[in-house]
Amino acid sequence: MATIEDLAQAVFDGSTSKAKKLSQELIDDGMAPLDVINQGLIAGMSEVGAQFKAGTMFVPDMMAAAEAMTAGTEVVKPLLAADDMQSLGTVFICTVKGDLHDIGKNLVVMMLESAGFNVINAGVDVSPEDIVAGVKEHHPDIIGMSALLTTTMLHMKDTIELLKEEGLRDQVKVIIGGAPVSQDFADEISADGYSPDAVSAADLAKSLVGAA
Amino acid sequence: MYRTRSLYTTAGFTVNQHLFWEMLTDDQAEAIVSRTLELLERTGIDILSEDAAKTLKEAGCHVDGNRVRIPTAKSEWALRCAPSRVTLCDRNGNRAMLLENNEAHWGPGYTAKEFMEQEQNMDTNNNKIRPFTIADVEMYGKLCDTLPNISFAMPGGFPTDVDEANAEVEVFKTLVKATRKPIVQNVKNVDQAKKIIEMAAAIAGSPEKLAIDPFVALHVVVNEPLQISAEAADVVAFAAGHGLPIIVSNELVSGFTAPAESAGVLMVALANSIATLLIAQLACEGASFITGGFFTNNDTVNELHPYGSPEISLLGGGYANVLRTLRIPSFGFAGGTDAKCSDAQMGLEVALSTLCSGISGTNVIHGAGNFESGCVSNPTVLVLADEIACETKRIMRGVEMDEDRLARGVIEEVKPAGNYLATKHTRYYFRSEQFWPTLMNRKRIDDWAAEGSLTLGERTVNKMNDLLVNYEETPLPEGVDLDKIAG
Incomplete structure (x- = not known):
């Protein structure tokens, strides 16, 4: 058996x-x-x-x-019944505008889901405007952004700026990841966190919602 | 001229099954062999053992005092008698080292009478030098037992705190307790050989079992041109008579105990090797015989014999090549250095010699850990050599080819500009197709700094200490009393 x-x-x-x-x-x-x-x-x-x-x-x-x-x-x-899964929170996640690389991002999704998060996976090539729209629609606790290219990683900054303009920045935590990204870059653009791999991304998310 | 497995053919498709380096062409190797056979007939060789000289005379050699002139027919008979391959087993009787073709196996050295005491940071020359002891032999034994790319044990040095006349016996007793791996045991005379064989037979269960699954090879040194000491000749005959593999190692210095040019060194070495081979085959036809050596040059600037020179790899590789054409398993040297601490010179000398000895197809490669012309021993170099041997083996494995490895399906599946990370093909091959470092650091600079910015030297010391702390002894069979035999 x-x-x-x-x-x-x-x-x-x-x-x-x-x-x-x-x-x-x-x-x-x-x-x-x-x-x-x-x-x-x-x-x-x-x-x-x-x-x-x-x-x-x-x-x-x-x-x-x-x-x-x-x-x-x-x-x-x-x-499963609708209320069976106790959720730690909602994460809205995507690969940023101009970037089609999603292997790492999808791994992060898996790790977040297995850690108990409700994950909205918005896919690849997602513009700052679409991210803001997603925040308005889903009210996530955390936004996760991924980039593989040094050219596209700058959209992470644009997104944070736009969140500020829309008055949404205080309502959501922003975490970033991807090969060219570092803790220094996260600090520079005032993101709430950076993690180098999928496992620590899940740990980071947990600590941001006070569940770690 | 014989051809070994340099080309491997399957269904009409020729592949390099292993990558290796033929330093000499068949013509060059043949020239060295022919001239050496002529040298043994014309100049002859001094055999200082009366017993061996008598045996050689009875076999048809021309003997005048100690000088023995060996007819080519006798040399060729001995070459035909010797097995083309020898297997060394571990202490439990498992086949461990196949000495054949271009199989390469690495291990430590045995000569140093001083030990480089390890500070936590070996990257400075603050390291304390003290006499080499029997406890250090035990430490080398434990390291050899644990390091996956070190195939055999040698003591790492010569213990100064035991009776010198019985030192090799004490070394064997210590090593065989510390490690299950095959042991290459230097012996100075027949008395020592007797005791060591007796101890080994007690562990194996009987002399016959030891002969079937030998876990020790007796190693004797020849360090004069065209002269075999009485002790060396007698040990060779004795070991052959007892069915144990023999390693005859030439330790020659070009421009000093051998001609200053490479081909001449190989000839003198080969003459020594063939003469001892003949003694072995006359004692027991078919005796397992491995030969080779350590060849360096004479550094007339510093008045010493370097241990990290490129000539060591050049001559060692050339000699392995000659022996491969004669189908005699080879013995060589790598992993020594003339550096004074763990610096770039040490790394490059150890890496260069380890790579060259491997790709030149040397079967038994000793010497890792030797500093200062083999006078000082540093076991961290053995730990480093283990890693380099692993890298060398990866290169020697070459580009493996079959339909699946030609990646036909997966390239079609991924399409142009795709990514191979997520494919089953990658999952299947990513572990086995690449070398996985344990010491070489590939971290990002920031991560490395966050972990204390440890240098290679520091990481190597840490790994060595971990290995020693976690070492578990495998006990000898019950009822075996080595002390009683060792005396």
Whole structure:
């Protein structure tokens, strides 16, 4: 019989088909959907995050685990009641204008979701205006912006300026990431935080909503 | 002329299965071998052992006092008798080192009588030099046991706090407790060889088991041109008679104990090697025999024999090449330095020699940790050499080719201007296709600074200390009393 540990292991191993199959089996065995997610899928992903931090697992491993977790979540999610998931907060996340790179950003999404955030993933090439519109619509606690190019990272600054103009800056925390970005740059544009990788991005988000 | 596995053919598709460096052409190697055979016939060689000289005479060599002239037919007979490959096992009888073709294996040295005491920061020359002790041998044994790219153990130096006449026996006793890996054990005379073989046989279970799965090779040194000491000749015959692999190492200095040019050095070394090979094969036809050496030049400016010179790699690589054409497993040197501390000179000399010894296909490579002409021993260099050996192995693995590695499907899948990071192909290959550093630092400058701006020297010392703290001894089989045998 499948156990919840087997499911966590499948996510850890990045085995998509196994994670999907085991999630279904556990549900069929009568396990609560929320337990399947928290104790199985998220537990496996958390271990990947820990190993990533320790330097023993790497981005490709993490992507495989994220894929496996998504596959499992797709099985379980339709069975959840609307108020089942306790959310730590909402994060609006995107890759900034002119930039189509989203591998790292999508990893951050996975890590935020497994940490318990409700994530609005706005995709790539998102202009400052669209970000502000998104803030007005979704009232997120945090905005996450990603850029891979030194030319596009400047839109992070533009976005923060626009948030100020619209009087929204105080209502939301802004965090940034991506290869050319640094803590110095975050300080320079008055962002609330920077993180170098997906695991620490989730930690950063938690600390910003007071959940760390 | 023999051809080893330099070209590997599968279904009509020729690939370089391993990358390696042929320093000599077949014609050059053949010329060195022919001239050496002529040298052994014409000039002859001094064999100072009466027993060995007598055996050689009975076998058809021309003996006049100590001078032995070896007919080419005898040399060639010995070359035909010797196995083209030798396997060294670990202490538990597992096959550990296949000495064949261009397989390269690295380990420490054995000569230094002084030890460079490690300060936390070895990047200055504040390091204290003190006599090398038996406790240092144990430390080298533990490091050899733990370092994944160090294949065999040597003591790292010569202990000065034990009875000199019995020192090699004490060394073996200490090493064999500290490490499971194969041991290359220097011996000075037959008495020592007897005790060491007895200890090894006790651990293996019986002399026969030891001969089947040998975990020690007896190493003797020849450091004169065309002269084999009585002790060396007798140890060679004794070890061959007991079925243990023998390593005959030439330690020659060009322009001093050998001609000043490279080809001449290789000839003198080969004459020494062939003469000892013949002694071994006459003692036991088919005896496992490895030879090679440490060749350096004579630095007439500083009046010493350098340990980090490019000639060491040049001559070592050339000799490995000659031996490969003769199908005799080779012994060489790398990982020594003339630097005084962990500086750029140390790094480049250790790296250059480790790379050259590997890609020239030297089978047993000793010497990591030698400073100051082999007089001072520094074990952190062994830790560094382990990392460099790992990098060298990656280069030697070459560009592996099969349909999947030709990446046909994935390139089509990713399309132009795509990204390979998210593909299954990357997940499958990213670990095995690249070298993973443990000492080389690739962090961003800021991150490195945040962690204390540790230099390579400091990181190496830290890694060494970690290895020693976490070392776990594998006990010897129950009931084996080495002290009783060692005397």
